[in-house]
Amino acid sequence: MKTAFTVLCSLAILTAVGTGTAFADAGVDPVAAENVRTEFDFEQGHFIYDVEFAAKGTEYGYWIQASDGSVVKKKIELIGAGGSKTGITAAITQKDARKIALQDAGLTEAEVSISSEKLDTENGVAVYEVDFVKGNVKYEYDINATTGAVYSKSS
Missing domain, CATH: 3.10.450.40 (Nuclear Transport Factor 2; Chain: A,)
Known part of the structure; x- marks a missing residue:
């Protein structure tokens, strides 16, 4: 027992x-x-x-x-x-998307302040929107939620 x-x-x-x-x-x-x-x-x-x-x-x-x-x-x-379901699916995790965006920007998580992360769609493609700030520079990334590729970026 x-x-x-x-x-x-x-x-x-x-x-x-x-x-x-x-x-x-x-x-x-x-x-x-x-x-x-x-x-x-x-x-x-x-x-x-x-x-x-x-x-x-x-x-x-x-x-x-x-x-x-x-x-x-x-x-x-x-x-x-x-x-009704919109059908957004993700093969990578939100944490993976954050790592990809930070690596592309040449930064580490310790150097930035994450301001926003969410799963969304851009032109029918599932993407993680990852926004972060270092100093007075704001970075905005869309990471393809299926492939992990950088879909779009701006700073």
């Missing part, structure tokens, strides 16, 4: 870690999340937590690596009027 309780407690803690990673990556306060579903699964050679939730007109789906809490895959869909 004690072993079963320990296993259940361990699974609950690990599930919370997986869900917490998804909330953090999405920038969603867990209190604002609705329809939260977490499932432990084995996909494409990985033990993962399959996490799904909705918040602020957006549905999120994540695969979180069970061993280290990293994001394996994510899908984000904006929900339009009447509950």
Whole structure:
């Protein structure tokens, strides 16, 4: 009985870690999340937590690596009027997009202040909009959410 309780407690803690990673990556306060579903699964050679939730007109789906809490895959869909989905999906994470933009600018995260990050579309292409400031210079990047390529940039 004690072993079963320990296993259940361990699974609950690990599930919370997986869900917490998804909330953090999405920038969603867990209190604002609705329809939260977490499932432990084995996909494409990985033990993962399959996490799904909705918040602020957006549905999120994540695969979180069970061993280290990293994001394996994510899908984000904006929900339009009447509950229709716009179909924005991302193959890279918001954190990856930030790294790509900073590397392109020749800067590090410690040198800048991130002012905005969000997933959006530009001319039908899913992009992460990453805006940051260093000194009196504002950088604006659109990073292709599928390929990770710099879609557009300005400073």
